Amino acid sequence: MATILDAQKLSISFGGLRAVDDFSIKIEKGELYGLIGPNGAGKTTVFNLLTGVYKPNEGRIILDEKDITRLDPVHKNKAGIARTFQNIRLYSKLSVIDNVKVGLHNQFHYSMIDGIFHTPAYKKVEKEITDRARELLSVFKMEQHADVLASNLPYGEQRKLEIARAMATEPKLLLLDEPAAGMNPNETKELMDTISFIREKFGMTILLIEHDMKLVSGICEKLTVLNFGRMLAEGETKEVLSNPEVIKAYLGDD
């Protein structure tokens, strides 16, 4: 199998604090990989490094055999990384379908002149965009909400829309930052099904942050555990979860 993401020895410091220290991860195509750890372990910082919000002080990020270490978020997305956010970041004043259409921005092109004069090129491409957006919404079973304002969606649906929007950018790697945060058990169950489904349907490679271990053990085949910015353990889910160091980090020293 081909390696999609190969991050080597990533480190970043804020002031004197080493938020992430010597972090490496290797994800194969089609894998569902979990990044777990207690609150404040540096999980989201790893995401911010991978997506270009922060630049690492040291280390390299290889995506599908291309070095993308120093790219900014826009170009990291163009290179093939899409993400969701821990605190949902939707385009709240746009409709659900327009949120997805923004995700499709770099998949379909016409010039701004076409856009202003609504030329035939505009009409043709705009129809393609709409069709593609509807298709994606139907995959996520959200087509009935297409014209609702994003901010008026129920919480669980907002999380789903964020994933749909990220998928619209046609990534090679999808990063999900605590997708189940704040969800009730039913919503969580439904979300996990959605994640499994898009993984099957699109052959998507997914890296998922979660601090609920139970949830992660259900769907991820590989895990990396982060604690105080350092890697505590990595490998097959079962092995990692039975690692005494990991248990100690989660349950304390007693």
Add this chain to the structure above:
Amino acid sequence: MSFLTYFINGLSLGSIYAIIALGYTMVYGIAKMLNFAHGDFIMVGCYVVFTVVSTMGLNPLVGIAASIVICTLLGIITEKVAYKPLRNAGSPLAVLITAIGVSYFLENAALLIFGADTKAFTSVIKWEGVILANGALKIQGVTIITIAISLVILAVLQTFIYKTKAGQAMLAVSEDKGAASLMGIDVNKTISLTFAIGSSLAAIAGVLMCSAYPSLTPYTGAMPGIKAFVAAVLGGIGSIPGAMIGGLILGIIEILGKTYVSSQLSDAIVFGILVIVLIVKPTGILGKNIQEKV
């Protein structure tokens, strides 16, 4: 020597800007709003002094006291009636436009009461000033007093904010209204107090300004108000020492620009400096840089 004279004049004008900017920056820091009517409070203060001293013939001190009291009340009432209902309006533009409405209101009310003609303001400062270096350097009394008063105000404000309970409450409200109210701070009262202080400072600035530049119209306060806001941003909005520094820099540049470059372009130079400073340091000279967390 003439350069020194201009420089000191600039310092004096800058001190006036600084006093207005202090009020601006406090209101902005705590209520998080641009009070576009702030400059018009200056004008109101001037008309009060003018009425008390020139029309009623009373002692200037009575005039100053009356102008401070009326401006303070005006500030509190304006906040209560026009700004407070919009505190949680969802867009900062709502209260900005209302402030503009208040500004129009004050200007046009003054226009109705006092007319459009320029009133000659009698300086409340009778001191002639000092003559130094065998008459080569003459510093007017109003110049010296203006600079001195601005320094006193700066010292008092700094002490008030960092040493008193009410001042600490202001700091808390400026950081986080919700948390402050959970800590038992009366947010409404604190904001009222801020407006009271800001408006009384505007009254003082007005009296000093009209003493130095004795012509009064309903629009007297507008431009100094904008420039004081520029000064506050230049120094780093929300910062008390920043407002002082920004005000002084602006005043000096304005006078020197008027003298040595072009009187028509002096405003362009003042605004140009703001642009340059903000491009180099986007949060002003003493402003704090806050980054959005992802």
Add this chain to the structure above:
Amino acid sequence: MTMKKIQDKYITYGMVVIAYVLCEILMRTGVMTSHIKGLLVPVCYYAIVAVGLNLCVGILGELSLGHAGFMCVGAYTSALFSFSMKEVLPTVPRFIIALFIGVAFSALFGFLIGIPVLRLKGDYLAIVTLAFGEIIKNVFNSVYLGLDDKGLHFSLKDMASMGMDPSGKILVNGAQGITGTPSDANFTIAAFLLLASLFIVQNLIDSRDGRAIMAIRDNRIAAESNGINITKYKMSAFTISAAIAGIAGVLFSHNISTLTATSQYFGYNASILILVYVVLGGIGNIRGSVIAAMVLYLLPELLRGLSDYRMLIYSIVLIVMMLFNWAPKAREFREKHFAFLKKRKEARQ
């Protein structure tokens, strides 16, 4: 694009066309006083600049207090052309070229000013646009430009320092501005340009680029993660917004015979007046900007009978409207007692 969006757009065009036809009828039948006639072109250019500013404030989400400055650029550059070509070119081509020149220069200024300004945020951005607006006004106020046998002469100081031959022609005379510009604009042209501005902005919003601009407004960080080039779209929106202000400027200077860069028309107060239209019409609501500009521009004129009190009443109306529209308590009150209004609003969305 949904049917609703298409309908919405044509309602706006229809509204402008109906207003235009109505005014024409009133004019032709002689019902309209010459005073009101004189207000028609100004209403159009204020509506145009409000539409342009709404693109910046409502769609891009950046508060500009300097749009009167862009209007000033459009007004001066186009007037300078028309004035110089007064005897050379006939009216129609002269105005068309002047329009292009005014729009091109205000777009250029928007672009150049946008580079530093759009790096700033919120109120800082607002005050720097205000500063640029004031700088533009100030500089145009001190420009002296003349033409004689030896060529163009220029000064920022006074007439004498241009060193111009006394027989030469003064083009721009400092604070006195440009005297004797041809009044090429009329109500029909103004209404047409309003429709054109609406066409540009409404179509832009309803396109791939418009969505990108609104995405940046709603959540910059998410937009970056969706691969949207933030700088490109901020600059585009700001530049187009400035260009539309330029259209208004061209109309302004071709509706009068003497152009001066006074604070009343090109200072920060004018920028704020335009912002008032945008906010009262609804931030991001393009049709609202047109309606608000029409109503609020005509309001003080209709209050003329109250003479001295009219501006006072205008300010009170402004404050009360803001409180009624925006205060959370007033909204609750409206929802309770005017529920039918809310339903209509929902249907529109």
